[in-house]
Amino acid sequence: MSSDSDDDMPLARTNGKHVSEAHISKAEDKALDKAQDKAMEKAGSKAKNVAVGISVRNGPVDEMDIDEPLTNGNAKRKSRGSTSKAVNYNDSPEGESDEDAVPLAKRQKTSKNVVESESDDDAPLAAKRKPGKLPPKATETAYGESSDDDQPLTALAKKKVEIEQHAAKEAKAIRAKEAKEAKKPKKSVKKEESDDEDVKPKTKRKSNGTASAKKSNGVKKEESDSDVPLSKKASAKKTNGKVKSENASPAKKGKGKKDESEEVEEVYRWWDAPKKEDDSIKWDTLQHNGVVFPPEYEPLPKNVKLLYDGTPLTLSIEAEEIAGFFGAMLNSTHNVENPTFQKNFFRDFTDEVKKTGGAKDRDGNKVAIKDFDKLDFKAIFNYYDGKSQEKKARSSAEKKADKAEKDKLEAPFTQCIWDGRKEQVGNFRVEPPGLFRGRGEHPKTGSVKRRVTPEQISINIGKEATVPTPPEGHKWKSIQHDNKATWLAMWQENINGAYKYVMLAAKSSIKGQSDFKKFEKARELKKHIDRIRKEYTKDLKAELMADRQRATAVYLIDKFALRAGNEKDSENEAETVGCCSLKFEHVTLSNDPPNTVIFDFLGKDSIRFYQEVRVDAQVFKNLKMFKKSPKSDGDDIFDRLTTTQLNKHLTGYMPGLSAKVFRTYNASYTMSELLKDLKGSNMSIQEKIKLYNDCNRKVAILCNHKRTVGAGHEAQMEKMTDRIKGLRYQQWRIKQMMIDIDPKIKKKKPASYFELHEDLDQEWIESHQKFLIEEQKSKIEKKFQKDNEKLVADGQKEMKAKELTERLAVVGELEKKFKKENKTKKVDAEGKGPSIEKCETNVEKLDERINTMNLQAEDREGNKEVALGTSKINYIDPRLTVVFSKKFDVPVEKFFSKTLREKFAWAIESLEDEDGWEF
Structure with a gap:
């Protein structure tokens, strides 16, 4: 133990880096306490209003086109949509956001934000970054406000404290109940399966794959989207864990018989099937057709050099x-x-x-x-x-024909036979050769990704199954029959030596069971969370530096959703960090306001993590100690802690517990508590959707799952505003038609009823009229083109240009009509048999649409700093969304896109006949 006189001695050095002393002297502790007290005293009232445990500001991040994290295959790189395109005034599907309509991996790609690389590769990470301009410093209410409720950050912080206190009480109650049940004498009756059994942690299963443990078995997490169209969700009665899909049978009469070659699809309800005794055995029989290779290279023409x-x-x-x-x-x-x-x-x-x-x-x-x-x-x-x-x-027609041909060739590879049932394969295509792009400032960006040959590929298949035939003149690297692995094919890429795997699709039973286990593990954490928080709070003052660093790290992971982080080989990988690998330059301490910590580093996938947070006084003091001089840039903050040590410590509380489980637990438990307080019996569907999104937003804020405002947010909001103004203009025209039908109506309605809305002016109206004219012209031209393509496909002659000219005559008429209206300020009644009643009905319908769109706009504005899709898909137990859907009678389609409904079929269907489920 260091003596009091050792305070001024320099820190030990290991591998050229300063390392904290093993023990913390009482004198050092007291000195830091005094400094802390002075800072708090100086802050005065500021110190009392500190909202501890919630991020108060997120910084900017720069956009970059990056490679998606692939299990394998040649995912297409999509260009970013321009924000300058013409506004589309058509309403999007109610309740389903743009974010939900896009697969997760591709959605992430558009929002990846990383720093620009510089030519000075040897410069330190902090020096190389160009963070750009930070947003204005947050006021006390800058974050944490829902769109319909001015909730100051301090109020949300209090809510977080309430939830944590309730969690502690619930954990004690659960353990007391289990202890009481354990003392009861066992009855000699057949044991019934219960939900409690599902919650109990299983024995630690063996790793998948055959790669070494040093590379985490080389398994790269599969993305949630699939290149293969997912089949329709089944909803039918179960029979021993299997159902016949109702959607697979002919539904419409008089449409002819279904192709006899098409089989009735069976959906495997694994959540109803008997539990396996050996959880490590993944399959008994497995048959598949291998992988699809990219086409061979076509040489350039001789004149192209x-x-x-x-x-x-x-x-x-x-x-x-x-x-x-x-x-x-x-x-x-x-x-x-x-x-x-x-x-x-x-x-x-x-x-x-x-x-x-x-x-x-x-x-x-x-x-x-x-x-x-x-x-x-x-x-x-x-x-x-x-x-x-x-x-x-x-x-x-040509595009459809090409796609049909491609689908026909790939059809044999899209499914496998797993224990006698069909399962969808995720990405069965081998990556084509090309140039590696990497993420962030990857040192190997631009290197050549070599063509993968069959000689590099290992096939995993059942012993009795027929081995796929490799391309002519080639052979597979090896054939394996590992029924403890879930991959079908594997190879090693040449850039980083990483292993690529062909896995089952997100909708498969194997992926579903993986998700289920993840959320059940988070539910299991409910029993232990109070003990964990109590112990790490106590260890924040530990005498041993290693214990104090570990406690501080767990605090940051629990409170601010930091990832644990792993050491990187800087020569081969982008320099990304997590909690345990934070460097001196990644953490800035400030006492204005008190106990403020600024994190600024490249996190997972080289996304810049910037958060300004308020921490407990003891945590602030500890970080100050961990940054003690002469530490400087490049030195580790947690120099006596590794991710392995941290996770090993956590497993002492609960089998299988690791740092990442806290993110899932905090998000799901917080959502569960927020949903319990909801009431919305007299609300419209859109209002209920917004109610759910408000809860989701609070989860993201309380669990610090926030993001920076996207570059296209302002353009999107402007687009929505224009759509609302377009509806208001349409409404105004209908009201003017009412005057044309019956001029006396002006005396029956208040004058304000017929006035132009304050958001509209003549300049905007004329601009909107031009848009409507161009929109109609474009629709007519596209329709003409499609009609011609159909005629050609049917072996008939194309229509002549004269036909298009005649069709476009209505565009000229519309233009004349608008000119007349602008001049006379009068609108002639339109349509067949126009009447006051019809016009009033149309005005009311437009009112509903305007109200719905206003709610959507408020919702989107409130979500600008929150990735609702990320928390909803990855961190919030999907069963909570299903419970909300059932409780408030909102179709689950409003929350989960088709792909997600198939991914979370286990959550949706397992709660069909169950009421009162709780996380």
């Missing part, structure tokens, strides 16, 4: 393909202008050129490629861009 210093080069097929990778993506300036991307590409390209006989000019003379800046890829880019434009210009 890579230029070097103006000289056309003749390259080997292998080198030409690599040159094509770079040339095809010249429009992705963020990548091709990145010095690290250029350096890695140039190294791999020139290595391939040398290995395959070198580059030659027209006369066959060798050309030494030494300078990247002398390479000219424009001809290659123009060639591939031209092919891309041709592909886009295909008719709808």
Whole structure:
């Protein structure tokens, strides 16, 4: 133990880094206490109003096009939508947000925000970052306000305290109940399965796969979306864990018989099936057809060449393909202008050129490629861009025919037979070769991803099953029969040596069981959360530095949803961190207001994590101690703690408990408590949806699952405002038609009824009229084109341009009508048999639409700093959403898209006949 006199001695150094003393002296503790008391005294009333445990400000992050985290396969990289496109005034499906309509992985891709890379690769991470302009400092009510309720941050903090206090009482009650039941004598009757049995932690199952434990068995988490269309959700009576899908049988009479080749789909209700004795055995029989390989490379035409210093080069097929990778993506300036991307590409390209006989000019003379800046890829880019434009210009019929052909070829690979039942395969395509992009400032960005051959692929299949036939002239690396693994095929990619796996789809029973176990583990944490919080609060003052650091880390993970973090090999991976791997420069301490901590680092997937939070005084003091001089940039904050040690400590409370379980528990338990207080009997569907979203939003705030405002948020809000104004204009025109039908109506209604809404002015009206004219013109032209395509497909002649001209005549009439209305300020009645009653009905309908859209706009504005989809899909038990849906009689489709309904079929159907389920 360090003596009091050791305070001024420098910290120990390990591997060039300063390491905290093993013991904390009483003198140091007292000195920090005095400094803390002075700071609090100076703050005065500020100190009393500190909202502890909630983030008060999120910083900005810069957008970057990145590779999606794939299980395998060639996911398409989609370009970002322009915010300058014409406004679409058509209402989106009620209650289903844009966020829900997009698969999670792809949605994340559009919101990934990382710092821009710089040429100085050796500079420290903090120095390389260009954080940009931070948002204005938050006031006391800047965050934590719902759109319909001005709730100050301090009020939400109090709510968080109430929830934590209730959790402690509930944990004690659960343990007391279990202890009481354990003392009861066992009855000699057949044991019935109960919900409590499902909650009990299972024995720790063995890892999947065959890779080494050092790489976490190489298993990369599969994304929740699938390239394969998911089948319709079944809803039928169960029979021994299986049901026949009602949707699979012919539903409409008079439509002809269903194709005899189509089988009636069976849905496996694993949640009703008997529990397996050995949880580590995943299957008894397994049959599948392997993987789909990308097409072979098509050489460039002879007139399309890579230029070097103006000289056309003749390259080997292998080198030409690599040159094509770079040339095809010249429009992705963020990548091709990145010095690290250029350096890695140039190294791999020139290595391939040398290995395959070198580059030659027209006369066959060798050309030494030494300078990247002398390479000219424009001809290659123009060639591939031209092919891309041709592909886009295909008719709808051609696109459908191509898709049908592709689907037919891939159909055998989309499903496997798992224990005698069909299961959907997630991504069965092998990744095509290309240039690695990576996430954030990845040191290997621009490196060549090599083509994967069958000789690199291991197949996992049942012993009695027929092994898939590899492409002609090839053979598989190995054939395995590992029934404790859930992967179907596996290979190792060449960039980072990571293992890629073909797994089952998100809707499969295996994935469903994985989700179920995750949420059940979070439910199990309910029993222990009070003891864990009590012990880490006590250890915040521990004498041993290791104990104090561990307690502080658990506090941050529990309160602020920080990930545990793992050490990275900076030479091969982007420098991302979590709680246990935080560096000196990632944590800034401030006493204005008191006990404020600013976290600023690159977290998972190189997304910049910026949060300004208020912590307990003891935690602030501890962080100050962990940053004690002479520590500086590069030194670890938690230098006596690793993620492995942290998780090992947590398993002492509960089998299988790790840092990530806290995120799921906090989100689900908080949502559960908020939903209990809800009342909404006399609300519309849209109001109930907003009520749910308000709870979801509070979960994100209370659990610190916030995000920065998206770059396109303002444009989206402007678009919604324009749509509402468009409806108001439509309403005004109908009211003017009422005057045209019966001028006496003006005396029967108040004058304000016929007035133009204050949000509308003549300039906006004229602009909107132009939009309506262009919209109608566009619709007519598209309809004409589709009609012609249909005629050609049926073997008939196309319509002549004269037909289009005649159809477009109505556009001219509409333009004249608007000009007349603007001049006379009068609107002629439209439609068949116009009447006052019909107009009033239409006005009322528009009122409903306007109110609905106003609610949606308020909801979206309230969600600008909250990723509702992320918390709803990943952290909140889906059964809570189903409970809300049943309680308030709102279709579950309003909360879960089709893909999510299939993913969470177990949650939806397991609660069909159950009332009163609680997390």
